[in-house]
Amino acid sequence: MYLTFGVTLVDITTKIAGIRLKNPTMLASGIMDEDAGSMQRIIECDAGAIVTKSIGLNAREGYPNPTVIELNHGILNAMGLPNPGIEQYCQEIRQLKNSKTPVIGSIYGANTREFIELGKRMEDHGVSALELNLSCPHAKSYGLEVGCDPKLVQEITSSVKEKVGIPIFVKLSPNVTNIIEIAIAAEEGNADAIVAINTVKGMKIDLELGKPILSNKIGGYSGKAIKPIGIRCVYEIAKNVDIPIVGVGGVTTGEDALEYIMAGASAVQIGSGVYYRGIDIFKKVCVEIEQLMKAYGYKKLTEIIGVAHT
Amino acid sequence: MYLTFGVTLVDITTKIAGIRLKNPTMLASGIMDEDAGSMQRIIECDAGAIVTKSIGLNAREGYPNPTVIELNHGILNAMGLPNPGIEQYCQEIRQLKNSKTPVIGSIYGANTREFIELGKRMEDHGVSALELNLSCPHAKSYGLEVGCDPKLVQEITSSVKEKVGIPIFVKLSPNVTNIIEIAIAAEEGNADAIVAINTVKGMKIDLELGKPILSNKIGGYSGKAIKPIGIRCVYEIAKNVDIPIVGVGGVTTGEDALEYIMAGASAVQIGSGVYYRGIDIFKKVCVEIEQLMKAYGYKKLTEIIGVAHT
């Protein structure tokens, strides 16, 4: 099928773990996805898929403000995984049940049991796939503490995989010595796809007060500045695993998306880009991808996946 | 003593491991330090101290070009540790013997024995301190492969320490799961100071050719974009060790320097900043530090070290 955002007739559809996306731009977890209405709006902005906020068993208020600041070259956040808990959030997901755009449920937990419970609830309410957030850099005893241990990653992944029927994406952190080892652990745990990267641990200090600005002091760095790090991670992972990869980190243009795809990603997620280019960034990026494909003589997006390895 | 780059009378002298610096701006390793002439020029540009290129036992040509590219928010390099070997390089160091500005010898090796040998040679030829490069992200079997193992870091540090009489700085990589653990290992190995950070692993792919641009494919990301990562690392390290810290990564202005000092650094190193602001960046940053100190009511630079922890 040929999509036509722009004028050119190129095929920008893609597939991850059997899920077909009309285009490779997905909404990243934690951005405009606290309620059904917001996700609906992003769907109408033509995102190829939506990832929900990371949801836990119980409600969490997150950290006090300031939680998000914009730096010169990226965005720094320490939300602290605020979410209403799976019970309430399932109501939001149910409202999207008839959406043609795939909705992927992001979940975080402190242990295997929690991930399984959350995964089953998400599946029951109709998500197309799960994204295991094993990578949040700033919530104590969640995320990164789980996601930097290959054994735990494999165990959680395979345990959830056994209990649910939908595909499982594992989202990885760049804040590890060897991301390849973690990606391989996820693959060995039968993950259906890898999502990379989550934010990079960073900090900003106010000079006049001599204090870190974020209430959590340390935050996660996202946006334009981290793209070279994300590209490197996706490239390293693609060299070492066979499952599909979703590239995240600093995608704001069609060029950025294409770079991730060349590094080995089958699709990209966009988070901070919503700040840089507005909520219609998904459509903009698709148009730019089509223009670039035409300029470089590509007909199908899928033929570009991983070309940088050849 | 009161230095007067600008108009204000504030004291920007500092000290690391007993080495007194007339100001807190040091030349970072690998920048304009392949020969005595270049280092002499940087000394005349008023750097507070000079760190040499990382030197190994034998000459190394490094990787073919492209080895350095500038990205939108930082610089990506994969030099591959080119250097003429300690034998030839000692001639360069000897020429700086009478310099009032401290010269710190950076060395890399594949094992403890090499580090000891290099350290002794550097000491013989008159450097003020050693910087152990345990962190180069892109030279195989050197640097990062050594620097991400706390046991090796402690062993190398303490072994070199036993054999040389000059202070030992250990330079760390941000490409690890837990930089605190590595810093503690260096401290337990009796390091006199920690230098953080080396470059962040990154990649840039050319879209038209679908190829990584650097000949080594993966490179080290430096410059403006990485400052929040460096600040976070210095802050984390300062919370956990008692030895002085030298902050590196994205320092281009007095504000950047001050932010590192507030995070816990006793001095800063400048690398990519030489590209952004020219070779006279050292003086510029000093003037800016003085102006900020006046604006915020500080008299002595040393009273600012680590204020973000209070």
Place this chain on the structure above:
Amino acid sequence: MNIPKITKIIESKREATDIKTITFHYPEEIESGQFFMVWMPDVDEIPMSVSYINGDIKGITFRKIGDATSALYKLKPGNKIGIRGPYGNGFKIQGKHILFVGGGTGVAMLAPAAEEAVKNSISSTVVIGVKNKSELFFEKRLKKCGAKVIISTDDGSVGYKGFASDAAKEILKKEKIDAVLTCGPEMMMKTLLDCCKNISFQASLERYMKCSIGICGQCCIGKGLRVCIDGPVFDGKTLKNVKDFGVYRRDSAGRKIQF
């Protein structure tokens, strides 16, 4: 960069019981209806509408209701806070005769709008609705600027006895009003919206805010309308399609809370 700018309190002035105005140097241009994020280090950062626009000096007016506002309440001239913004869209001030309806601290952000309207030779009537006399503020300020001011109190301790929306309804019946601009309890604004069939309507909403730059989704209403960027001021046409308007808001965790 979008980080707080540290500024010093110039003046802290009590306006009524538990209500204060603080002013500070902040040269950025701001329109009435826009808001700041106000950082009290080690406490919180909260959204606050601008209530004074006086060249480089700006002000906010707030009620002490919790941690952050209590911290603000205690600040003295010379104390430092962090300000960023302005955020949001502000009011469109158009028409021949505008009715401003402020409930509680809602009047704080309407005041600069009413002043601007009068300056633009628009007839301006302001309803100030408060629970009782001790909570009343900005009466003098608004009269002085040339607006017609009507007070309503729940207990009748001064002015009209009843809700501000009832007072407003009576005015709407009597006078030819082009536009209603309101800020206050959402139920009150909802009631007003229902009365404004053919009258242009703008309401300023409050939702829990975290990023204030339109990415975290915390403040969204309806179909992903972000109060921090698409609002805080919405027109009647938009609000009629927002199911949650006057029905529920979400707390810091994203849980729905009925009004």
Place this chain on the structure above:
Amino acid sequence: MNIPKITKIIESKREATDIKTITFHYPEEIESGQFFMVWMPDVDEIPMSVSYINGDIKGITFRKIGDATSALYKLKPGNKIGIRGPYGNGFKIQGKHILFVGGGTGVAMLAPAAEEAVKNSISSTVVIGVKNKSELFFEKRLKKCGAKVIISTDDGSVGYKGFASDAAKEILKKEKIDAVLTCGPEMMMKTLLDCCKNISFQASLERYMKCSIGICGQCCIGKGLRVCIDGPVFDGKTLKNVKDFGVYRRDSAGRKIQF
């Protein structure tokens, strides 16, 4: 960003034995004396002076001596290479009568400078020094532009027999020359510098280059003069204080190599 821009070879033309010119589309402005970094993917990226400036089309002229230049030599029209730059400072073209002295491929980068001089009505004499006739190139081009061309060959197979520097010395004795601009083997340039006591002198140097943006220190001469940024063209006054000029260069590892 400072990354190679991919461009297609428009023409590849043999100039002499092992010497070719290739031209490509590269709209950036460039001055004679400046250079590009030329990327042959999977091979190397090397510095190359501009030898043709023709609106949006630029050219380089090179001798096949190793991996990268051999790869360049093989390229056909339509093949892609990466170009970045221009880098460096370029010549200052001033005076009434300029003597250009090119040794070997050095003449390649002098040609656009000589053309510019003639265009600015400056009398221009060009010495082209090569080993023998088979290596001679740009004679016609330079004559056509209006420069006076003198050929010297080591073996006397054409023109003056001897070194280019000797040919130049004779001219300096006979004619009133304001400025000498030279590029070629460093010993030749050093000899020339020694003859130019009262004559303005500029020489374009070659050093191993890696970053080309002034940070890696690979190309430095004297007291930290960066050939990539402070050069490649240096004046006589500067070069007199550079101890390594004509004495040694450094290889890719930074080892000194005597000329």
